[in-house]
Amino acid sequence: MAGDVEAPQPTQPTDAQQRHEAQMLGYVLGLFFFYVLHDALQERAFRTPGFEFGWFMTAVEIGTMFVCALAWEGGLAALRRRREADETATPAAARNYLALLVFAIALSQGTGSVALQHVNYPVKVAFKSCKLVPTMAFSRYIVRDGKRYGVDDYAAALFMCVGLALLSAADLAAHAERDTQAAGLMLLVVAVCSDAVIPNLQEKLLRGLKLPLGSMVVLSNAGSFLVVLAFIAATGELGRAVAYLRVHQDAALWLLAQGLVGYAGLRCYLNVIRGLSGVAGVLATSARKVVTLVLSFILFKKPFTGSHATALAVLAVGVGLGIRAKHRKPR
Structure with missing residues (x-):
């Protein structure tokens, strides 16, 4: 009839949208694996x-990432051409954010690695899983894109924090070396706060200042490597580590392999940030850390109690709520 109004037809995703979603899925899967x-x-x-x-x-890890990034980008000449072509961004602002990123990467990775000398690996992973809370807080002041977080976001953060507390308590009860736990937990607090700044700085550089991904990876890892190298040279750790590796050459292979797969994971992670957001990158890495926790107990035969199971379940709920909150937001 002439007076009838046709019901609106649901819009179908375009080919470009489908390709983008397929790419993001591939990057997320790669992030998990690597x-x-x-x-x-x-x-x-x-x-x-x-x-x-x-x-x-x-x-070693940051240095390996720098070399890999430099090779991927085609050398210094290609990097120079990229930087010269990127005059649309504010150079001073880009340099300032890059400097912050350099120190945040060095502090986050360094304190996180040293913490493993004091705490069990699952405690470190659980702490890192909870960086969603400070990431959300820092996003408002660094990225400044008007993002707002809903009930699901804050519920996810709450469950992650509760799961962290339960897992830390379970690990303390299962191990006798409790005197070293306090130092490890303090280092992890520093690592998590530093780590929470990183995706926001990366998002600001990639999406806000339009800095090419390759340039950001090369420059940030080069700067971080020099900072850490100067630190270990000053403290004497560099000499002790080199002497150790002369005797234990297998450890050098583990370190090199770690840096190589870390770079592959970093490329996937940064593409998720560039294609979605910094918070989306944190959610993806938080989800894979639940898998890492389970595999850590299986592969390395750690004591696993009912308290550990409860803590992992609470963490999993928090990660699930975070993914759900991201999925429900309009794109």
């Missing part, structure tokens, strides 16, 4: 007898 392998290699390195060089491990 970062889970990275975490397993990191724990394996610390299980080499006598290995207690967390800052040196950080230097």
Whole structure:
């Protein structure tokens, strides 16, 4: 009839949208695979007898990432051309944010690695899973894109924090070396706060200032490597670690492999940030850390109690709520 009004037809995703979603899914799957392998290699390195060089491990990993990024980008000449072509961004602002990113990466990775000398690996992973809380807080002041967080976001953060507390308590009860736990937990607090700044700075550089991804990876890892290298040279850890690796050459292989798969995971992670957001990157890494926790108990035969199971379940609920909140938001 002439007076009838046709019901609106549901809009179908365009080919470009479908390609984008397929790419993001591929990057998320790659992030899971490479970062889970990275975490397993990191724990394996610390299980080499006598290995207690967390800052040196950080230097090797960041240095390997720098070399890989430089090779991927085609060398210094290609990097220079990229930087010269990117005059649309504010150079001073980009340099300032890059400087902050350099120190945040060095501090986050260094303190996180050193913490493994004091705490069990699952405690470190659980702490890192809870960086969603400070990431959400810092997002409003660094990215400044008007994002607002709903009930699901804050519920996810709450469950993650409760799961962290339960897992830490369970690990304390299962191990006798409690005197070293306090130092490890303090280092993890610093690592998590530093780590929460990183995705926001990366999002600001990639999406806000339009800095090419390759340029950001090369420059940030180069700067972080120099900072950590200067630190371990000043403290004497560099000399002790080199002497150790001369005797335990297998540990050097674990460190190199860790850096290589870490770079592959970083590329996937940064593409998720560029294609979605910094918070989306944190949610993806938080979800894969639940898998890492379970595999850590299975592969390395750690004591696993009912308290550990309860803590992991609460963490899983928090990660699930975070993913649900991200999925329900309009794109």
